[in-house]
Every structure is written in structure tokens, then in C-alpha cells.
Amino acid sequence: MLHKQVLLADDDPNVREIIRLYFRKQQIELLEADNGETALELAKNQNPHVVILDVMMPGMDGFAVCREIRKNSDVPIIMLTAKDEEFDRVLGLELGADDYMTKPFSPRELVARMKAIFRRMQPREIKEEEAAKVLEFDKLTIDTERREVLVNDEKVAFRPKEFDLLVHMAKSPGNVFTREQLLEQIWGYDFFGDIRTVDVHIKKIRERLNGLQMNFIHTVWGVGYKFEVEA
Numbered sequence: 001m002l003h004k005q006v007l008l009a010d011d012d013p014n015v016r017e018i019i020r021l022y023f024r025k026q027q028i029e030l031l032e033a034d035n036g037e038t039a040l041e042l043a044k045n046q047n048p049h050v051v052i053l054d055v056m057m058p059g060m061d062g063f064a065v066c067r068e069i070r071k072n073s074d075v076p077i078i079m080l081t082a083k084d085e086e087f088d089r090v091l092g093l094e095l096g097a098d099d100y101m102t103k104p105f106s107p108r109e110l111v112a113r114m115k116a117i118f119r120r121m122q123p124r125e126i127k128e129e130e131a132a133k134v135l136e137f138d139k140l141t142i143d144t145e146r147r148e149v150l151v152n153d154e155k156v157a158f159r160p161k162e163f164d165l166l167v168h169m170a171k172s173p174g175n176v177f178t179r180e181q182l183l184e185q186i187w188g189y190d191f192f193g194d195i196r197t198v199d200v201h202i203k204k205i206r207e208r209l210n211g212l213q214m215n216f217i218h219t220v221w222g223v224g225y226k227f228e229v230e231a
Contacts, residue, residue, distance in 0.1 A: 010080060053066055
């Protein structure tokens with residue numbers, strides 16, 4: 001495995017020690033922080049490949065750190081929470097987290113998730129038919145080479161996964177995709193996260209396209225979503 005660096009922020013020294021031992025066996029370098037402020041500083045200065053954030057930390061909690069990191073970085077973020085509640089999971093996803101684990105968790109599973117993330121981070125060969133295309137619809141332009149989205153000729157910022165999801169659906173107008181298909185095609189077949197990840201990203205895409213007077217992303221109840229140009 002190539003050298004990888006992971007930032008872990010957790011105020012419990014026992015949790016940090018267990019994860020440190022497991023990661024050492026996998027040759028994963030671990031940066032450690034016992035509070036949110038230190039975690040944010042390390043994330044800015046060290047540029048880790050993955051960030052693991054405990055939700056309940058003194059001072060700045062994991063949600064606040066996630067929010068700040070997302071202002072400047074799309075690094076994969078996993079949230080650790082002792083609360084097995086839907087609100088916490090959805091809030092983490094809304095703030096930009098990619099995955100979550102509920103305490104107590106298996107360090108072996110955490111390592112497996114890290115490996116899955118590292119595999120998805122490997123560069124993939126771009127097929128000729130996928131390269132350098134501009135998708136144009138009424139008042140919506142998607143430049144896949146520059147990774148830009150224009151709404152009414154104004155550039156709108158998209159996070160990488162939001163952009164990938166929009167492009168994937170826009171390349172097949174009218175096709176209905178299940179959440180499972182989108183998870184596999186955008187996040188990877190070995191993604192461990194909540195299927196609600198798709199719903200959260202769809203919601204964000206719709207919000208970013210709210211300058212249009214038409215809805216391109218349609219919900220197919222009981223199935224999933226489709227990109228469709230209204231007549």
C-alpha cells in the first residue's frame with residue numbers, strides 16, 4: 001500500500017491508541033488530535049488523505065470541524081459518534097461527511113473502510129468517450145473537462161461528488177438510477193456509508209440549481225432518481 005496519512009480527532013486516548021496500533025500494522029501514518037481546534041489546524045497544515053472526527057469533543061465538536069474543513073477541502077471525512085441516532089448521521093452528511101461509524105466500533109472495520117477509500121482515490125483511466133465534453137441543456141451547461149457548472153451563464157460551485165453525480169445522471173437523461181446504483185457508480189462498490197448519502201447530495205445539487213426555473217433532477221418514488229429535461 002502506498003504511504004497514506006490519516007488524521008484522527010478523538011478526545012479518548014484509549015480509542016486513539018487502539019486505532020494507532022491497527023493503522024501501524026497497515027503502514028498508515030496517523031496524525032492525532034484530542035480536540036477540534038488541534039484537528040482543524042492539522043487538517044489545514046498537513047493535508048491528510050482522510051480525516052476521522054469524533055462528534056463529541058470538548059470545545060469545537062466534530063460537526064464544527066467538519067464544517068470548517070469543507071470550506072476549503074474535499075478530503076474524505078468519517079464521523080465517529082456514540083449516538084446511534086438518525087439526526088446525527090444526517091447532520092454529518094449534510095455538513096459534508098462521507099461516512100460515519102457508531103461507537104463502539106471494530107478497528108478492523110475502520111481499517112477496511114480506509115482501504116476502500118484509498119482504492120477509490122487511485123486515479124482511473126479515462127475512456128476516450130468520457131473525456132472533454134460539454135453537456136448543454138436549457139439554461140444549464142456542464143463542462144466535464146473544466147469541471148464547471150453554469151446556471152444562467154453564471155458559474156456555480158459544486159463539490160466533487162456533487163459534480164460527479166450530476167454529470168453521471170446528465171449523461172443519461174431519462175434513465176432511472178436507484179440509490180444503490182448511484183452509490184456503486186459514484187462512491188464505489190465497496191462504499192460502507194449510509195444510502196442517505198445519495199439523498200443528501202441530490203438535495204445539495206437541487207439547491208445549487210435553484211437559479212433555474214425548472215427541475216432537472218426528478219424523484220422516482222420507490223425507485224430512485226433521474227435527470228430529465230422538461231418539455
